[in-house]
Amino acid sequence: MVDIPYRRELEFSYGTVAQLAPGIRRVIANNPSPFTFHGTGTYILGSGRVAVIDPGPNDADHIDAILNALGDEEVSHILVTHTHMDHSPGCRLLQAKTGAPTYAYGPHGAGKVEQGVQVEEGGDMDFQPDHLVKHGDIIRGADWTVECVYTPGHTSNHLCFALLEQKALFTGDHVMGWSTSIISPPDGDMAAYMDSLHLLLERDDQVYWPTHGPSIIDPKTHVQAYIDHRLDRERQILLCIDQGTHQIRDMVPLMYKDTPEFMYPAAARSVLAAIENLVQKEQVREEGEGPAMDKAYHLA
Ligand SMILES: [Zn+2]
The missing domain is CATH 1.10.10.10 (Winged helix-like DNA-binding domain superfamily/Winged helix DNA-binding domain)
Structure with missing residues (x-):
C-alpha cells in the first residue's frame, strides 16, 4: 500500500483567529468529528475588505468568532468550496450580519444535475449561491485575487480557490493533509475525483490550505500519493x-x-x-x- 505523507499536527484554539501567511487568516469552528478532524477551518483572505471561504456549519458562535476576528473590517465576498453541512450552512448567518454575496459552483448536486442525475440525499439542500462561478473564473477583491478551480468528485459542485498573490490553493475537502477524502455516490464520483486530482498536478500551487487540518507544503507529492x-x-x-x-x-x-x-x-x-x-x-x-x-x- 502507498503511504500518504499525512500531516496532522495543528496548534490552534477554537474561536480565535490565526494569521497563517500574508493575507491568509483562519478561524476553526468547534465541530470536531471523525469526518471534520478538529473542525471546519474558515479562511479569511485579504485585509480591510476580505473574502471568507466556507463559513462552516450552522453555528452562531463560529460566525461571531469570525466577525470578532474582523473587528472593523468588512466582508465583501463569501466563497463556498462545496455544500456539505460543515461548509455552507454558515453562509446564511454570515450573510445576515454582513450582507456579503456568496460565490459557488452551484447548489448541492449541481454538477450531477448537469449530467441528468438528480441528487437528493445529504448536503445543504437550502444553499443557493448569489453568484455562480465556473472553472477559470477570477474573483477580484480589494487586495486579493482568487482563481476558481473546478474539482468535482468529493461533491459534484466542489471548487478549489487559488489565491494568486500567494500561489496558495484552498482545497476544501478535495485534498486534505490529515486524511483521504470520502467519495460518496451518487453526488460523489470517483472518475471525476481522479480527473480533479490530475488537474492539480498540472498547476504550480506552492501550498494547499484544506478546510480540515494543517497546510500541505509539498502539494504534488501529496496529490500523487x-x-x-x-x-x-x-x-x-x-x-x-x-x-x-x-x-x-x-x-x-x-x-x-x-x-x-x-x-x-x-x-x-x-x-x-x-x-x-x-x-x-x-x-x-x-x-x-x-x-x-x-x-x-x-x-x-
Ligand atoms: Zn465535504
Whole structure:
C-alpha cells in the first residue's frame, strides 16, 4: 500500500483567529468529528475588505468568532468550496450580519444535475449561491485575487480557490493533509475525483490550505500519493473479487483493516465509488437488483 505523507499536527484554539501567511487568516469552528478532524477551518483572505471561504456549519458562535476576528473590517465576498453541512450552512448567518454575496459552483448536486442525475440525499439542500462561478473564473477583491478551480468528485459542485498573490490553493475537502477524502455516490464520483486530482498536478500551487487540518507544503507529492492510494484501492477490490468476495460489505473489513469499525459505512461509500468507476471502465460487472450494497460484483 502507498503511504500518504499525512500531516496532522495543528496548534490552534477554537474561536480565535490565526494569521497563517500574508493575507491568509483562519478561524476553526468547534465541530470536531471523525469526518471534520478538529473542525471546519474558515479562511479569511485579504485585509480591510476580505473574502471568507466556507463559513462552516450552522453555528452562531463560529460566525461571531469570525466577525470578532474582523473587528472593523468588512466582508465583501463569501466563497463556498462545496455544500456539505460543515461548509455552507454558515453562509446564511454570515450573510445576515454582513450582507456579503456568496460565490459557488452551484447548489448541492449541481454538477450531477448537469449530467441528468438528480441528487437528493445529504448536503445543504437550502444553499443557493448569489453568484455562480465556473472553472477559470477570477474573483477580484480589494487586495486579493482568487482563481476558481473546478474539482468535482468529493461533491459534484466542489471548487478549489487559488489565491494568486500567494500561489496558495484552498482545497476544501478535495485534498486534505490529515486524511483521504470520502467519495460518496451518487453526488460523489470517483472518475471525476481522479480527473480533479490530475488537474492539480498540472498547476504550480506552492501550498494547499484544506478546510480540515494543517497546510500541505509539498502539494504534488501529496496529490500523487492520493492518486496512487486510489489505484491501490482499485487493485484491492479486483483482488477481493478474484478471491471470491463479491459484496461491498464483505470487502470493507478486508480492505480497511486499520480503520475503526464505526467508519465502515463511510468506507463502504468510497468502495462503492471505486467500484462504480471500475464498472464504468468495464473491468467489473454488477449482478442483482436494488441497492448497490445488495449487489454482487464480478470481474468483467
Ligand atoms: Zn465535504
